[in-house]
Amino acid sequence: MSAISTASPAAAVVNGGCGAPAGAALDGVDLSRAAVVTGVVRRDGAPLAGAYVRLLDSSGEFTAEVITGDEGAFRFFAAPGSWTLRTLAPRAATVDRDVRSALGTVAEVTIDL
Amino acid sequence: MTTARERVLVNADWVQAHLADPKVVLVEVDEDVSAYDKGHIAGAVKLDWREDLQDPVRRDFVDKAGFEALLSARGINRDDTVVLYGGNNNWFAAYAYWYFKVYGHEDVRLLDGGRKKWELDSRDMVADVPTRPASSYVASGPDTSIRAFRDEVVASIGTKNIVDVRSPDEYTGRLLAPAHLPQEQPNRPGHVPTALNVPWSKAAADDGTFKSDEALSALYGGLDRSKSTIAYCRIGERSAHTWFVLHELLGLADVRNYDGSWTEYGSLVGVPVALGDEPGAA
Numbered sequence: 001m002s003a004i005s006t007a008s009p010a011a012a013v014v015n016g017g018c019g020a021p022a023g024a025a026l027d028g029v030d031l032s033r034a035a036v037v038t039g040v041v042r043r044d045g046a047p048l049a050g051a052y053v054r055l056l057d058s059s060g061e062f063t064a065e066v067i068t069g070d071e072g073a074f075r076f077f078a079a080p081g082s083w084t085l086r087t088l089a090p091r092a093a094t095v096d097r098d099v100r101s102a103l104g105t106v107a108e109v110t111i112d113l
Numbered sequence: 114m115t116t117a118r119e120r121v122l123v124n125a126d127w128v129q130a131h132l133a134d135p136k137v138v139l140v141e142v143d144e145d146v147s148a149y150d151k152g153h154i155a156g157a158v159k160l161d162w163r164e165d166l167q168d169p170v171r172r173d174f175v176d177k178a179g180f181e182a183l184l185s186a187r188g189i190n191r192d193d194t195v196v197l198y199g200g201n202n203n204w205f206a207a208y209a210y211w212y213f214k215v216y217g218h219e220d221v222r223l224l225d226g227g228r229k230k231w232e233l234d235s236r237d238m239v240a241d242v243p244t245r246p247a248s249s250y251v252a253s254g255p256d257t258s259i260r261a262f263r264d265e266v267v268a269s270i271g272t273k274n275i276v277d278v279r280s281p282d283e284y285t286g287r288l289l290a291p292a293h294l295p296q297e298q299p300n301r302p303g304h305v306p307t308a309l310n311v312p313w314s315k316a317a318a319d320d321g322t323f324k325s326d327e328a329l330s331a332l333y334g335g336l337d338r339s340k341s342t343i344a345y346c347r348i349g350e351r352s353a354h355t356w357f358v359l360h361e362l363l364g365l366a367d368v369r370n371y372d373g374s375w376t377e378y379g380s381l382v383g384v385p386v387a388l389g390d391e392p393g394a395a
Contacts (some may be wrong), residue, residue: 029295052229054319055292062314063280064292065201067145077296079287088319090235 026075026106035101038075039109040068041087047072048113051089058082087111118326121361123196123222125231131196132156138189138245141228142166142199142209144350152238154198154231158187158245162205162350166212172373174255180216181250188245191218191252198224198231201350202314202321208353210361211370215260217253223357226321233320259360261343261369263377266305267384271395274342275308276333278355279375283347284310286388290347300379303386305345306393309335313351316358329358341367345374 026036041051053074054065058081066074076083078101085097092113101107131137132155139157141149149159160166165183168175175183189195195218199206206227213221224231231238261269269275282288286302304310315332317323324332336342342359344352349372360368371378378384387393 030297034296050232052233057280057282059281061281061312063282063288066293067200076292077290077294078292079282086319088229088233090233094319 029077031106032104035078035080035103036075036106037078037083037085037099037101037109038073038106039085039111040072041074041089041111041113042072043089043092043113045112048089051087051092051113053111054086054088056084056086060084085109085111087113089113117364118362121222121357122225122323124225125234125236128154128196128198128224129236134194136192137194137196138187139224140187140189140195140197140206140209142197142205143228144199144201144205148200148228150240152240155237155239155241156243157198158189158243160187160209162208166209172377174212174215177216177252177255181252184250184252185248188248189250190248191250192220194220194222196222196224198227200228202229202317202354203227204313204350204354207357208350208372211259211353211356215255215257217256225323229321258367259356259369261345261371263371263373263381265369266343266345266371266373266378267381269341269343270305270307270385272340274336274340275305276336276342276344276352276355276359277304277308277310278313278344278346278352279304279310280312280314281310281390283375284308285390298376300376301386303379303388304375304393305378306385306387307395308345308387308392310392311335311355313346313354316355323358323362326362329363333359333363336365338365341369343369343371345371345378347375348372349374 041048049070051068055063055076057063068074080102083099087095099107141153141157142160146161197206197209277284284304289296289298344355346352352370356370359365
């Protein structure tokens with residue numbers, strides 16, 4: 001089992017725009033060392049704030065959970081690999097979506113409830 | 114007979130029925146300290162885990178006098194029933210619960226499922242901040258029998274139960290922090306040798322409520338009940354959740370929360386660290 005790399009590849013800092021939704025902006029994050037999973041939760045095509053998105057690892061174990069912001073956005077700093085996004089929201093059935101993450105990339109997922 | 118669970122845990126219906134009870138004080142504690150300002154349960158006061166519960170200079174609790182001043186300002190009395198709840202599946206509410214116990218508050222309870230369950234049930238939330246007359250709170254303690262410090266953790270390797278309640282990826286060393294946080298952290302990855310990995314999340318359902326006593330007993334079946342237990346995570350809030358399960362729900366005798374946790378242990382010079390899926394040798 002390897003530890004997290006301590007090598008420092010060339011920094012590739014991404015700046016989110018001013019309108020980036022709270023909780024999902026990537027300002028100041030060194031993406032070359034991150035495996036980001038981000039996305040939007042929608043209901044009837046409209047962004048849904050206040051949904052709970054949990055990141056489950058390949059064995060189904062909980063790794064993290066966030067609440068979507070005003071733009072329905074969520075974001076995780078995952079390790080590279082396979083993950084499941086489980087979304088819970090009031091008056092909605094639970095939705096599971098699989099996603100793969102890799103170092104230096106941003107995996108984007110749209111979740112429709 | 115009142116069970117341990119009934120003394121320390123209340124459900125949303127109980128809270129709803131006690132909203133006007135003057136001896137019941139609802140207290141919200143969140144990691145996202147802006148959550149309360151966007152809406153909270155009617156009558157609830159806010160505790161900011163960082164501003165209110167940490168010493169502003171050293172890495173430690175506020176002292177007894179500071180805790181007394183804080184609770185007095187919030188209008189909480191020593192004989193009140195304090196019901197804590199919050200986001201992140203009650204992580205910081207459980208931390209505050211443990212903290213209230215360190216300073217001797219007798220009747221503290223958690224709202225099962227916390228803020229998430231309340232929201233998922235579409236129960237009412239308000240923006241109004243209540244005004245409570247200031248009290249003269251007198252604390253006791255601190256009770257260090259429920260708190261572990263670093264030297265004790267090092268000495269416990271191979272002699273006590275040590276439970277690492279972080280996610281498997283943090284335990285093995287693949288992640289340095291929960292995945293909703295950036296991963297650039299100053300401490301080394303890994304876990305305390307011999308620590309069992311029982312993620313806090315296994316003790317709760319998806320909606321944040323605690324599992325049944327039977328399920329919880331089975332979950333911690335790997336612990337040697339004849340030994341003392343130390344729980345840790347990254348900064349001590351998720352392990353407070355596990356401390357609540359082990360000490361308050363299951364009634365294990367000597368359970369301590371190591372709130373220095375991995376951010377401290379993983380920065381110590383000269384201590385053993387294990388990497389990978391196995392607990393590792395003492």
